[in-house]
């Protein structure tokens with residue numbers, strides 16, 4: 001029996017990426033609406049209710065509207081937007097952190113934000129292991145390719161609108177990912193988040209500095225690495241890289257793949273460290289994560305269709 005999948009927002013950046021990953025999978029029956037129908041509420045209601053699993057690749061308001069259009073108790077939802085990432089009744093779709101069983105059993109799954117994916121993969125295991133105190137004041141620097149801003153930002157960069165080599169933003173110290181970062185790491189204090197966009201289509205680095213020498217218990221870089229490796233053991237996409245010997249780490253490292261590579265860099269005496277995640281904002285940061293969740297929710301092989 002095939003699993004009926006409907007992507008609402010299939011013409012957008014994330015929707016197109018997901019379609020590519022689901023193409024040629026005979027166990028899935030994928031539907032999308034024509035250009036004439038894709039914003040028509042009746043057509044969307046029919047498609048949403050006919051599917052076993054729907055994937056919402058929409059702006060937040062349209063995602064909320066899509067959920068409200070579902071009037072049966074069978075259709076499962078994966079929402080790629082920010083609308084439900086800390087909402088009651090929703091399971092956070094980060095199998096490595098939330099637990100595969102919870103994702104498998106859920107009818108409402110929120111797909112994590114791209115920056116949040118890197119941050120939570122690094123910080124949640126270390127808080128859980130007691131190596132980072134839950135009330136530690138963390139900061140997070142990050143860079144993203146411009147596809148992170150969807151069709152509008154892609155059009156801006158590709159038409160020569162923004163030509164800057166590095167544009168830092170969220171200067172009001174608010175960003176839509178901070179609530180999920182805090183909630184899903186169990187942090188008492190919101191991290192200071194400093195994201196930036198670079199003129200590259202896809203790719204992402206998330207960087208969390210840690211002053212180990214003044215932290216309780218002065219955790220060692222080796223202990224951090226071991227805790228991360230232990231926590232993510234068994235994930236088909238997350239790897240802890242212990243032997244990075246190049247002098248640089250590029251934002252392109254995981255571009256084009258659904259991998260999430262984690263690093264702990266430290267100074268010689270182990271008093272300072274940088275936790276770093278490299279991913280593709282459209283890979284494990286969006287479409288790859290949605291497909292991984294879909295596989296788990298449909299009882300299929302977790303890595304099917306992923307780019308590894």
Ligand SMILES: NC(=O)C1=CN([C@@H]2O[C@H](COP(=O)(O)OP(=O)(O)OC[C@H]3O[C@@H](n4cnc5c(N)ncnc54)[C@H](OP(=O)(O)O)[C@@H]3O)[C@@H](O)[C@H]2O)C=CC1
Nearest residue numbers: 009011012013014057058062080081147148150151281286
């Ligand atoms: N880009 C990224 O790296 C990531 C994006 N996301 C999230 O995924 C979601 C989609 O983002 P992204 O793909 O980048 O955005 P895009 O702007 O590229 O695509 C959004 C799509 O939704 C369509 N749409 C808008 N309103 C409606 C509506 N009422 N009914 C039906 N379709 C509608 C748009 O139509 P039209 O084509 O006519 O504009 C567009 O095709 C967002 O919530 C975003 O936050 C999550 C993780 C990463």
Ligand SMILES: CC(=O)N[C@@H](CCC(=O)OP(=O)(O)O)C(=O)O
Nearest residue numbers: 082112113114144146148149197
């Ligand atoms: C470069 C850029 O603008 N990025 C987006 C986040 C993209 C993303 O993936 O966030 P969601 O999953 O929450 O949509 C931003 O900072 O708003």
